[in-house]
Amino acid sequence: MFQSFDSTSDPSLASPRIAALRAWLAANGLDGFFVPRADEHQGEYVPARAARLKWLTGFSGSAGVALVLADRAVIFVDGRYTLQVRQETDPAIFTYDNLVENPPSVWIGDNLESGTRLGFDPWLHTTGETDTLKKAAKKAGVDLVPLDRNPVDAVWEDQPAPPVTPVELHPLAFAGELARDKLARLAAAIEAEGATHAVLTDPSSIAWAFNIRGNDVPHTPLALGFAILAADGSHLLFMDKAKFSREVEAYLTQLAEPHQPDEFEAAVAALARKGARIALDPVLAAEKLRMLVEDNGGTVVSAPDPARIPRAAKNKAELDGSRAAHRRDGAAVAAMLCWLDRHRPGGTDEIRAVEALEDFRRRAGEETQMPLRDVSFETISGSGPNGAVIHYRVSRATNRKLGDGELFLLDSGAQYQDGTTDITRTIPIGKPSGEMRQRYTLVLKGLIDISILRFPAGTRGSDIDALARVALWRHGLDYAHGTGHGVGSYLAVHEGPQRIAKTGMERLREGMILSNEPGYYKEGHYGIRVENLIVVTPAEPIDGGEIAMHGFETLTLAPFDRRMIVPELLLPEERDWLDAYHARVLAEIGPMVDGEVLKWLEKACAPLTPEA
CATH class of the missing domain: 3.40.350.10 (Creatinase/prolidase N-terminal domain)
Structure with missing residues (x-):
């Protein structure tokens, strides 16, 4: 297995570690220190040696920063982690704030006295980030002190060595x-x-x-x-x-x-x-x-x-590889969804679902002589209320059975040498409620509306993010994450600079691969997300139009759960897209599966009807 299900953190460890850090700061004339999630490369994943924020606080998310002061400590996270950070850290030690709405650069001006000395490791903060902190510190009369040695490293006695793996x-x-x-x-x-x-x-x-x-x-x-x-x-x-x-x-x-x-x-x-x-x-x-x-x-x-831009705009070989990877991955996901449908409510659990999907991917890779190299991120396998935790990571301590009347959110991806995949499907366990079906359909409408979009050259991700939310907004609903991130070619599953989000300021260029993943989360009850990967297609003329327009090709090939769809909520063009997509899934994935999986796939990809 490429994934561990051990508990991600032990909040009780934070107290002595914070105490040791505070002692070091006091001995070195500092009032506080920033502990970002980042390493010197600013990547999403960091080696064990650089997992300072997790070691110190217990928080295991991919974005965040702690500010440790003599008398208090604050952890800043974005909307994806507002629930997770409270589950993984000790509220007796930490308070929590929003990394986007009230970042450290704003917080220090509102909360610190003039003359406060804050240390930071200049290897772990970008020049742009540091400029923002410097301006805020100067305005607040706070001294921002670059350090030659990271104080977390100074108190981390069993810090791992740097990784040395073959190139x-x-x-x-x-x-x-x-x-x-x-x-x-x-x-x-x-x-x-x-x-x-x-x-x-x-x-x-x-x-x-x-x-x-x-x-x-x-x-x-x-x-x-x-x-x-x-x-x-x-x-x-x-x-x-x-x-x-x-x-x-x-x-x-x-x-x-x-x-x-x-x-x-x-x-x-x-x-x-x-x-x-x-x-x-x-x-x-x-x-x-x-x-x-x-x-x-x-x-x-x-x-x-x-x-960055040459890497993001994939060439023909990279796109052909991605298409092949998604066909292979689609066959594995179809086998997984068929397997899941064979289980009665309560008949399996979150961890077993992760293990089964990885096994199906491994088999699909062996059959096509393109082995599964790794998962592209730790699978989000959330049943019931766990699905409402946007970046939930199942552990043996949190593992739940897939219970009757609940939703199961499965967000996963694979690394093959020819491409990187990322897919989310939400599956009903037993009979879904009317509210679940309605909100699922609103989310699905957002995915479809992005999928069918045509847009002119120069369009940015921020220009189209709202289109995935309109159906939800009409019902007073929304989600606290971007609609899409860039994806690499057998590289990072979260790749910049392209993204579909309020902050997505990069132009969408031909060959860029992105995710398309709107969602909805009802805290304490369930989560809904659907996700396909898409690639920006060449600009082509529209009959009667005056300028050539880009569009999206969908790469991901796996059916959406028809039991969750309220057909009457879909516009004709949305239903047409869904039927055409399912026909394509069956045509491309059908020849790669057989027996029970093929029968399941044929049923799952049948045209949508009002009685579905």
Whole structure:
């Protein structure tokens, strides 16, 4: 199994750890310290060594920050984690605030006295984030102090070692472009920004640019490291050479000059002393890098990571791989849903459902000779009230049976070498209530309305996010997360910069893969979410139109549960899309399954009728 079901946290451990941190701060003349979820790469997943926020507080979510002061401690999380953070941490120690509505930069101005000294690790905060904190601190009279050593590391006696897992080459058949050609494109982009160099801090960008993959963090095939790309092609790669086989080292040496990670800071400083103009992405690059450049006489060029957009806009090979991965994954999900329908209410539980789905994916990979490499994130397997916890992670302590009259929310994904998948389906256990069916249908309408959308060039994710919510809004309902995130190509299941959300400011370009996942959550009762992956298609003319329009191709192939749909709530074009989608699912997945699963799939994909 790729997943553990041990309890994610023990809140009782926080008290002595917070006490040790406070003692260190007092001894070093500080009144408080920021503990973000991030590591120096700002990735969603961090290695065990960098899981400081979880170790200190117990909170295991993928986004958050704690501010530990002498007399109080606050944890800031977004809307996905408002329930989870209270379940995993000790309310006697922590208070809770909203990371979006009242972030630390606002909170410190409202709650701290002038002269307060707050420490922060400049490796764990981006330059953009630090600018915001600096402005707020200056206005409040608070001193923001960058530290040479992270105090959590100082009190974490059994902190794990950095990961050292083998680097593997990502074949051209899946990458679709030689690494040397990618690097040449990036070098030209660096020069166009007026820079001599750019620092890649995001391991996904390094993996994409060099056509390599690794296993240094959970569920995302990344090799942690840094790269300094040069406009003149003299690239430097900083990665533990213990990760390299002879073949990998020989390959990488043709593309860049390899160095050990502990040489990275000195290399940045040396380039700065030579007058280099070094591009740093304000959303990704650590404040420490800006300090190294400016303190040594170099110039920081604020510019996006040059690999982010090329990586996000998938080429033909990557899209063909994704389509193949989704057919394979769809067959596994169909087998899983058929398996689930064979169980009576109470006949299975959340953990068994996760194990069964992983087993079906493993079998599907073996049958197509494309093995399941990993899950793309820890499966969200929530029955009844657990489904209302947006990023719920089942453990042996929280595991529930799938009870009669409840909803079961299953959000999962897979990592295959040819593509990354992410799918959510909500299944009734027994007979669903009228309210459940109505709200499910409103959510489904949001997914369909995004799926059929046509939009002009230049449209951003923020421009279309509301379309997935309109049906819910008409009934006074909503959901506290974005509608869609970017997805990588055998990389991170949550990939930027593309997203469908109120904060999605990036233009949607041809080849970008996104999720389409509206939801509804009734705290203490049930959760509803449906999710497909979609890809932005080329702009094409519409009969009678004046401009070419982009659209979306749906990649995910698995039926929606017809027992949950109120047909009368669907518009004709929404019903047409749903029937056509189910016909496509049957046509593409049907030949990959047989026996009982095929019979189940035929029934699940039958055209919708008012009596369904």
